[in-house]
Structure formats: structure tokens, C-alpha cells
Amino acid sequence: MPIIVDLDVMLARRKMGVGELAERIGITPTNLSVLKNGRAKAVRFTTLEAICRELDCQPGDIIRFER
Template structure:
């Protein structure tokens, strides 16, 4: 998938656990894991906003596009 999710990178930089981040943004740890591992098909803007607020970042810090290699 050409959209890469870098939530785990920011979590490591901010030294925050999956459980703590999930609590602070209001989703379950399982749903955060789906987002974090790039398996989500969509993300709500409210969730993206909460992630940016808690991780003190911009949406582009969390998501990036990489071309597919054939």
C-alpha cells in the first residue's frame, strides 16, 4: 500500500505507549494497532486531529505516500 503510517515513529520519539495513546485519543488499543500497523482502510478526521494534538505533530508527520514498486 503506498500510504505509510508513521505513528509508531512518533510514539517512540514521544515515549508514549499504545495503551496510553489510545486512552488519550479515545479509541481502543486494538483500533490504534490497526492504524499503527497500516491495516486501516480509513481514518476519521477526529481521530487524526486527536493524534496530532496528543503527539504534537502535523498530519503529514503521521502519513506519507510512497510509490509502489513493481
């Protein structure tokens, strides 16, 4: 079951770019782009928590399973 990352949607809703979010959560824009583009093999819970805190969302708003 593939995991889909909808980070683009939340970034667009918040009118925020990858660089700004990366700076706010303390990771590199490159690493955030890997996650955003669905190429990440894993994500730390602390990173997911920080993303959700900055975007004011829940994990299910940015990560979903495709059947």
C-alpha cells in the same frame, strides 16, 4: 500509491505507548494498533486530529505516500 503510517516513530519520540495514546484520544488500543500497523482502510479526521494533538505533530509527520 500506498499510504504509509509512521505512527511508531512519533510514539517512540514521545516515549508513549499505544495504550496510553489510545486512552488519551478515546479509542481502543486494538483500533489504534490497526492504524499503526498499516491495516486500517480509513481514518476519521477527528481521530487524526486527536492523534496529532496528543503527539504534538502534523498529519504529514505520521502519514505519507510511498511512490
